[in-house]
Amino acid sequence: MSDQCIFCEILRGNSPASFTYEDDTVVAFGHMLVVPRDHAVLMADLNETVAMRTFRVARKLASVARSTLGAGGVNLFVADGEIAFQDVPHFHVHVIPRYPNDGFGLTFPERYSQPPGRAELETIAAAIRAANP
Numbered sequence: 546m547s548d549q550c551i552f553c554e555i556l557r558g559n560s561p562a563s564f565t566y567e568d569d570t571v572v573a574f575g576h577m578l579v580v581p582r583d584h585a586v587l588m589a590d591l592n593e594t595v596a597m598r599t600f601r602v603a604r605k606l607a608s609v610a611r612s613t614l615g616a617g618g619v620n621l622f623v624a625d626g627e628i629a630f631q632d633v634p635h636f637h638v639h640v641i642p643r644y645p646n647d648g649f650g651l652t653f654p655e656r657y658s659q660p661p662g663r664a665e666l667e668t669i670a671a672a673i674r675a676a677n678p
């Protein structure tokens with residue numbers, strides 16, 4: 546745990562939260578954030594078992610959002626790094642219940658609809674394969 550982290554403060558019981566799920570590895574609170582008990586800033590900083598547990602719980606809560614909250618759909622959102630809009634430096638998965646006309650939206654830059662050419666895509670794909678993910 547980190548002394549500076551609001552999620553670790555919640556996990557220590559020093560800050561209030563409305564918990565929706567708890568187990569030995571993961572908690573969820575609010576509407577809804579799924580948070581591993583281990584403090585890690587980025588997804589890659591978590592051990593794989595903890596990361597997978599976080600996504601398993603997000604999957605379950607997405608189902609509960611439909612059955613219990615009446616959501617018509619759900620977005621899972623991960624902000625992995627400050628440039629990707631990570632607001633709390635403790636990895637978490639947003640489970641966002643969605644309703645008609647709820648005000649959420651996605652904005653893509655114009656170039657997103659104009660992907661690179663085949664040769665450049667293959668160069669990028671080869672580099673990713675070589676990294677052996």
Ligand SMILES: [Zn+2]
Pocket residue numbers: 546547550551552553554583584585634635
């Ligand atoms: Zn933390």
